Amino acid sequence: MPLPNIPGYARLNKTHKYSAAGIAAAGAAAIAFAVVPGGSADAKTTAQDLPNKPVALTSQKADAQAHHEALVKQSALADKQAKQEAAAKKAAAEAAKKKAAEEAAKKKAAEEAAAKKAAEAKAAKERAVKQAASRSAARIETVAAEKKTYPDNLDGWIRESLDIMKKKGIPGTYEGIHRNIIRESGGDPRAINNWDINARNGVPSKGLLQVIAPTFKAYHVEGTAWDAYDPVANITAACNYAADRYGSMDNVNGPY
Structure with missing residues (x-):
């Protein structure tokens, strides 16, 4: 078939050439129908006998539609993945923040516990120092009392x-x-009664408060001498006896 006399036809691709040839053939058929007068019904050509659209153009449109749908799906998938990645990053950031807060809370609790322990240790040390000072003062007082001296007189x-x-x-x-x-001895620690009933019974009264030997032995106070003539031992034993029998030496106003 000779090439249609269409400007630039040689530069068209195969599909375009087919479309152009079809259009040319349709045009020729239309001219022939118009020229032949009174042709038979079998020779008539109607518009239904002509192709509505080139087949190649329909295929390209379908391909373009499919490509567009694929791009839409890819875009939706990419958007979904982006959202998932963003959600994962957000969750990771929140987890990291939570972990950091927990670690900070633990650190603070540890620091507070250490500070409390240090304060308790300091308080305990201060108490120990005060107690030691108190004991030391008590010892000093005791030593002072032990070292207390008295004049050697009544x-x-x-x-x-x-x-x-x-x-x-x-x-x-x-x-x-x-x-x-x-009243009893006139203040003489060596005084002795050799004339009363006790003397006649062989247990004369002795010392500052005239204590007989059995009474001195029974009411002797630990820490004093065992000598009835010792002034301190004699006074203390006699006062111990008077407290037991009369309530106090203050209640004694005569022979006892």
Whole structure:
């Protein structure tokens, strides 16, 4: 078939050439129909006998539609993946933030516990220092009391006896003791009664408060001498006896 006389026909691709040839043939048929007069019904050509659209163009449109749908699907998939990645990143960031907060809370709790422990240790140390100081002061007072000296006379003997009596819980006052000593011995620690019933029974009264041997032995106070003539031992034993029998040496106003 000779090439249609269409400008640029040689540069068309195969599909375009087929379309152009078809259009040319349709045009020729239309001209022939118009030229032949009174042709038979079999020779008539109608518009239905001509192709509506080139087949190649329909195929290209279908391909373009499929390509477009594929691109839409790919775009939707990419968008979904992007959202999933964003959600994963957000979840990871929140998890990291939560973990950091938990670690910070643990660190703070540990620091507070350490500070509390240090404060308790400091308080315990301060208490220990105060207690040690208190014990030291008590020892100093004890040593001072132990080293306390008294004059070697009636006043000193009475005062030393009163300190011993205070430690042992024996009642009595300076005035009561002094009053009875003056009446019983006149303040002579070596005084002895050799004429009363006790003397006749072989147990004469001795010392500042005239204590017989059995009474001195029964009411002797630990820490004092075992000599009935010892002023402090004699006063303390006599006051111990008077507390047991009369409530206190202060209640004694005559022979006892």
